[in-house]
Amino acid sequence: MRSDFYSIARFSALEAFVAFAMLAALSLPAVAEMPATDALASWNEGPAKQAIVDFVKATTDQSSPNFVPPEERLATFDQDGTLWVEHPMYSQVVYCLDRVPALVKAKPELANVEPFKTVMSGDREAVAKLTTHDLEKILFATLTGMTVNVFSEEAAKWIAAAKDTRWKRPYTELTYQPMQEVLSYLRANGFKTYIVTGGGQDFVRVYSQRVYGIPPEQVVGTAAGTTYSYDADGKPILTKDPKLLLNDNDAGKPEGIHLMIGRRPYAAFGNSTGDQQMLEYTGAGDGLRLKMLVLHDDAEREYAYGPAQGLPDTKVGTFTQALYDEAKRDGWTVISMKNDWKTIFPAAH
Amino acid sequence: MRSDFYSIARFSALEAFVAFAMLAALSLPAVAEMPATDALASWNEGPAKQAIVDFVKATTDQSSPNFVPPEERLATFDQDGTLWVEHPMYSQVVYCLDRVPALVKAKPELANVEPFKTVMSGDREAVAKLTTHDLEKILFATLTGMTVNVFSEEAAKWIAAAKDTRWKRPYTELTYQPMQEVLSYLRANGFKTYIVTGGGQDFVRVYSQRVYGIPPEQVVGTAAGTTYSYDADGKPILTKDPKLLLNDNDAGKPEGIHLMIGRRPYAAFGNSTGDQQMLEYTGAGDGLRLKMLVLHDDAEREYAYGPAQGLPDTKVGTFTQALYDEAKRDGWTVISMKNDWKTIFPAAH
Numbered sequence: 001m002r003s004d005f006y007s008i009a010r011f012s013a014l015e016a017f018v019a020f021a022m023l024a025a026l027s028l029p030a031v032a033e034m035p036a037t038d039a040l041a042s043w044n045e046g047p048a049k050q051a052i053v054d055f056v057k058a059t060t061d062q063s064s065p066n067f068v069p070p071e072e073r074l075a076t077f078d079q080d081g082t083l084w085v086e087h088p089m090y091s092q093v094v095y096c097l098d099r100v101p102a103l104v105k106a107k108p109e110l111a112n113v114e115p116f117k118t119v120m121s122g123d124r125e126a127v128a129k130l131t132t133h134d135l136e137k138i139l140f141a142t143l144t145g146m147t148v149n150v151f152s153e154e155a156a157k158w159i160a161a162a163k164d165t166r167w168k169r170p171y172t173e174l175t176y177q178p179m180q181e182v183l184s185y186l187r188a189n190g191f192k193t194y195i196v197t198g199g200g201q202d203f204v205r206v207y208s209q210r211v212y213g214i215p216p217e218q219v220v221g222t223a224a225g226t227t228y229s230y231d232a233d234g235k236p237i238l239t240k241d242p243k244l245l246l247n248d249n250d251a252g253k254p255e256g257i258h259l260m261i262g263r264r265p266y267a268a269f270g271n272s273t274g275d276q277q278m279l280e281y282t283g284a285g286d287g288l289r290l291k292m293l294v295l296h297d298d299a300e301r302e303y304a305y306g307p308a309q310g311l312p313d314t315k316v317g318t319f320t321q322a323l324y325d326e327a328k329r330d331g332w333t334v335i336s337m338k339n340d341w342k343t344i345f346p347a348a349h
Numbered sequence: 350m351r352s353d354f355y356s357i358a359r360f361s362a363l364e365a366f367v368a369f370a371m372l373a374a375l376s377l378p379a380v381a382e383m384p385a386t387d388a389l390a391s392w393n394e395g396p397a398k399q400a401i402v403d404f405v406k407a408t409t410d411q412s413s414p415n416f417v418p419p420e421e422r423l424a425t426f427d428q429d430g431t432l433w434v435e436h437p438m439y440s441q442v443v444y445c446l447d448r449v450p451a452l453v454k455a456k457p458e459l460a461n462v463e464p465f466k467t468v469m470s471g472d473r474e475a476v477a478k479l480t481t482h483d484l485e486k487i488l489f490a491t492l493t494g495m496t497v498n499v500f501s502e503e504a505a506k507w508i509a510a511a512k513d514t515r516w517k518r519p520y521t522e523l524t525y526q527p528m529q530e531v532l533s534y535l536r537a538n539g540f541k542t543y544i545v546t547g548g549g550q551d552f553v554r555v556y557s558q559r560v561y562g563i564p565p566e567q568v569v570g571t572a573a574g575t576t577y578s579y580d581a582d583g584k585p586i587l588t589k590d591p592k593l594l595l596n597d598n599d600a601g602k603p604e605g606i607h608l609m610i611g612r613r614p615y616a617a618f619g620n621s622t623g624d625q626q627m628l629e630y631t632g633a634g635d636g637l638r639l640k641m642l643v644l645h646d647d648a649e650r651e652y653a654y655g656p657a658q659g660l661p662d663t664k665v666g667t668f669t670q671a672l673y674d675e676a677k678r679d680g681w682t683v684i685s686m687k688n689d690w691k692t693i694f695p696a697a698h
Contacts, residue, residue, distance in 0.1 A: 071564060148607060192566075205611045215420060216611035217541075226607050228600035228626055236626070236633045238607050245594060245608065251577035258497060258575050258587050259594065260609055262554045262565035277577055277585065284585045 039185040041342075042178040048292070048340040051333045052182060055290040059266060060189050066288035068266055070190040075267035075290075076220075076257060076278060077183070079197040079204060081317035082271045082294050083212065084175040085164065087303040090316060091171040092199045093135065095158050097127065099142035116141075143200055144224055144240040151240055155206045169348065172211045178341045179269070179294075183212060186267065194265075196257060197221040198249040198274050202240070220260040222248040249274040254281035266290065272306075272317040279332055291332040295319060298337040301344045388534040390691075391527040397641070397689040400682040401531060404639040408615060409538050415637035417615055419539040424616035424639075425569075425606060425627060426532070428546040428553060430666035431620045431643050432561065433524040434513065436652040440520040441548045442484065444507050446476065448491040465490075492549060493573055493591040500589055504555045518697065521560045527690045528618070528643075532561060535616065543614070545606060546570040547598040547623050551589070569609040571597040598623040603630035615639065621655075621666040628681055640681040644668060647686040650693045 043049040058066040059073065080086035100119040103110065110116045115134035118126050130138075143151070163170055183193050195214055197204055201221030208214040223246045226238040248256040254277050257265065267290035268275070268282035279291040296317065297304050305311050306319035327334055337344065392398040407415040408422065429435035449468040452459065459465040464483035467475050479487075492500070512519055532542050544563055546553055550570030557563040572595045575587040597605040603626050606614065616639035617624070617631035628640040645666065646653050654660050655668035676683055686693065 071558070201608075201611070209420070217609070219611065223608055226604050228603050228630070236603065236629045238603060238630075254577050254585065254587060255575050259550075259572055260566070262550070262568065280585045281577070281587075 039188065040178070040181050042181055044340055044342055046340055048333055048335045051290065051292070052185070055267065055288060056185065056189050058288050068287070072263065072266070073186075073189070073191040074194065074261065074263060074265045075186050075191045076194045076196040076265040076269070076282070077179070078253075078270040078272075078275045078278070079195050079199055081296065082176075082269050082275070083179050083183075083195070084171065085302065086271075086316045087296070087305065088316075090199065091162070091164075092203050093139075094162065095155065095203070096135075096138050096142040098158060098162070099154070100138065103142055110141075140224075140242045143203070144242040146240060148202065148226060148238045148240060151202060152206055155203055159207050167345075169345075172207055173348065174345055175211060176294075176337075176341070177343050177346045180212070180346065182269070183214070187213070191267070192218065194218045194220060194257075194261065196248065196253055196268075196278060198247075198252075200224075201246075201248070220248060220256045222246060222252075251277045253278035257281070268292070269294070271296065272319055273323050274318075276323055276326065280326075280330075283330060283332070291327075291330070292335055293319070293323070293327055293332055294335045294337065296337060298341075298344070302337055388537065389527070389530050391530055393689055393691055395689055397682055397684045400639065400641070401534070404616065404637060405534065405538050407637050417636070421612065421615070422535075422538070422540040423543065423610065423612060423614045424535050424540045425543045425545040425602075425614040425618070425631070426528070427602075427619040427621075427624045427627070428544050428548055430645065431525075431618050431624070432528050432532075432544070433520065434651065435620075435666050436645070436654065439548065440508075440511070440513075441552050442488075443511065444504065444552070445484075445487050445491040447507060447511070448503070449487065452490055459490075489591045492552070493589040495589060497551065497575060497587045497589060500551060501555055504552055508556050516694075518694075521556055522697065523694055524560060525643075525686075525690070526692050526695045529561070529695065531618070532563070536562070540616070541567065543567045543569060543606075543610065545597065545602050545617075545627060547596075547601075549573075550595075550597070569597060569605045571595060571601075600626045602627035606630070617641070618643070620645065621668055622672050623667075625672055625675065628676075629679075632679060632681070640676075640679070641684055642668070642672070642676055642681055643684045643686065645686060646688075647690075647693070651686055 040049055040052065058064045059068040061067060077083055080090050097119055100116055104116055104120060111120060115130050115137055118130065119138065146154075159172060160170070164174055167174060187193055193212075193214055195204060195208060195212065195218065197219070199221050201219055201223040204221050205216035205219045208216060208219045222244070225241040225243045225245045227241055228236065228238055231237050246252060246256050246259065250273070253275065257278065264285045265282045266285070266288075268279050269292045270276075270279055271294040275293070279293070282289050283291050295308065296302060296306060296319070297309055306317065308319045308321050308324040324334070326332070335341075389398055389401065407413045408417040410416060426432055429439050446468055449465055453465055453469060460469060464479050464486055467479065468487065495503075508521060509519070513523055516523060536542055542561075542563055544553055544557060544561065544567065546568070548570050550568055550572040553570050554565035554568045557565060557568045571593070574590040574592045574594045576590055577585060577587055580586050595601060595605050595608065599622070602624065606627065613634045614631045615634070615637075617628050618641045619625075619628055620643040624642070628642070631638050632640050644657065645651060645655060645668065646658055655666065657668045657670050657673040673683070675681070684690075
């Protein structure tokens with residue numbers, strides 16, 4: 001009952017009132033009969049699903065030694081490769097590449113400057129070979145320099161239209177259904193869910209509510225500074241600076257969590273070495289903590305990559321053997337996409 | 350009813366359930382009879398109280414053109430001089446000065462180095478004359494270099510014991526009762542309340558829940574970076590760096606709001622030039638926005654200071670004539686402590 005009521009209370013006080021009024025009128029028992037595990041319908045029975053259910057039971061049962069007061073229930077999720085597809089390229093990088101023509105139109109002098117010249121050539125193989133340093137140049141050029149409002153509008157327009165080339169579906173439909181269920185299940189049990197992403201904070205905030213039910217203020221990500229000034233009409237504006245404030249990867253994740261949230265998560269989910277420190281930091285807290293890593297081992301339904309499976313390392317989502325060993329040693333749970341998930345994506349709309 | 354139920358729902362789903370079960374059992378109407386304005390019992394009738402009530406009505410009434418969906422209801426409050434006493438010295442500065450003896454004990458070489466030497470001398474007049482640069486040295490030396498856990502423990506111990514010299518009461522009891530009522534009233538109407546303070550984010554987070562009912566993740570403040578590392582036992586730690594990430598004053602307030610929250614407030618409360626840009630930024634949004642400034646014009650019950658009243662400028666809470674003029678021009682509401690507030694502080698425990 002507790003979990004069901006929580007889920008109601010989060011959404012609408014009015015709905016909750018109506019629900020209780022109806023229960024009272026019908027003299028029905030307030031306790032829902034559905035087993036809590038149905039909340040994870042896309043998960044196969046196994047240690048991963050069990051770890052989630054056991055954690056929620058232990059932290060929400062007042063008689064449990066691991067009970068966590070509702071206000072401290074906090075769960076953090078990496079995004080790329082943990083909540084949605086990151087392969088073969090982070091969707092935000094695709095966004096930045098897609099922005100280059102407009103950028104060159106506004107600043108024609110960039111047409112003959114690398115790496116913009118390569119992007120404008122349309123040569124996909126050459127683009128795929130761009131160095132990290134080249135990509136950073138493109139990211140700064142396409143993610144900064146405009147007001148935060150203009151950026152949000154451009155990003156919203158793109159995310160509404162852009163599609164993944166393999167599935168021909170919007171990126172926002174390529175979230176992992178089993179992870180969506182974990183988000184909902186945790187929230188239904190009083191947990192505040194956060195995204196803690198190496199991706200751009202402003203970018204993810206554009207769609208986080210719609211796609212994950214996570215409001216902008218619960219998105220922590222890589223962040224550039226802004227500068228406050230006034231436009232020609234004297235109206236206040238915030239302009240995105242090419243100055244990195246928070247690199248929300250690796251050690252930057254616990255540092256970002258401390259900066260933006262100020263307390264330690266009870267549960268953390270990731271899929272790569274970029275999440276290692278977030279899971280370590282989560283695990284270093286008192287009591288029961290849930291630490292989970294998504295392993296991309298499903299070449300058929302999604303992708304299989306990373307040294308932990310003897311597969312080549314890639315630019316994205318590196319799941320190394322060392323990370324795998326740390327997970328085993330410290331009691332983190334590895335989620336096998338292939339074995340633990342009945343379905344990968346939500347049904348098409 | 351709406352507002353009352355919201356206030357219940359925020360605290361405990363279980364309590365809410367019990368409350369409704371009782372209402373149903375007793376066949377009482379669920380609609381509370383108390384007028385909404387009773388929530389502001391410490392406010393005299395007048396334009397300031399009216400502005401708050403009108404704003405809440407307009408933003409929560411679904412038939413109003415200024416209705417704001419619950420998830421977008423966001424209100425930001427400066428702390429020092431807006432929610433509690435800031436005169437004659439910010440309590441966090443008192444904390445830092447109080448920490449100097451322990452600092453000098455740990456680093457004896459500082460005993461003969463200024464400004465630590467002056468602080469150790471106990472000469473209050475000399476301490477009062479320290480420059481901003483001197484104070485910064487003291488702040489960095491006493492607020493950084495330790496783990497975030499050690500800092501929180503030290504700050505919590507101090508805030509539990511330290512007392513204001515004039516009222517002989519803990520600083521945490523010198524919050525403004527009328528502003529506590531505004532916080533509760535807004536929350537009861539579905540607003541998420543944030544502190545946006547020039548003070549240290551980590552410092553205010555130590556007591557924000559207990560003192561204001563505001564959780565740590567809803568405190569935005571001046572923030573130093575942290576560094577993630579491992580202690581001698583291999584346990585992850587976060588150490589506070591002497592590196593300023595966010596100076597949450599002046600333009601830093603809207604910049605901090607964008608960084609930490611990611612959306613524009615519908616209501617903002619301040620008391621000095623340090624809050625000017627936050628109120629401008631709030632006012633620049635669409636629809637109805639509430640912008641309020643607390644004027645310290647009550648020398649008897651609290652303090653009267655600031656050029657706007659022809660009084661000398663001070664190091665804290667500068668309410669200039671220019672700010673007063675901007676408030677009048679742009680429809681901000683000035684709260685007179687003397688005329689608008691029936692009481693200043695909550696009753697002693």
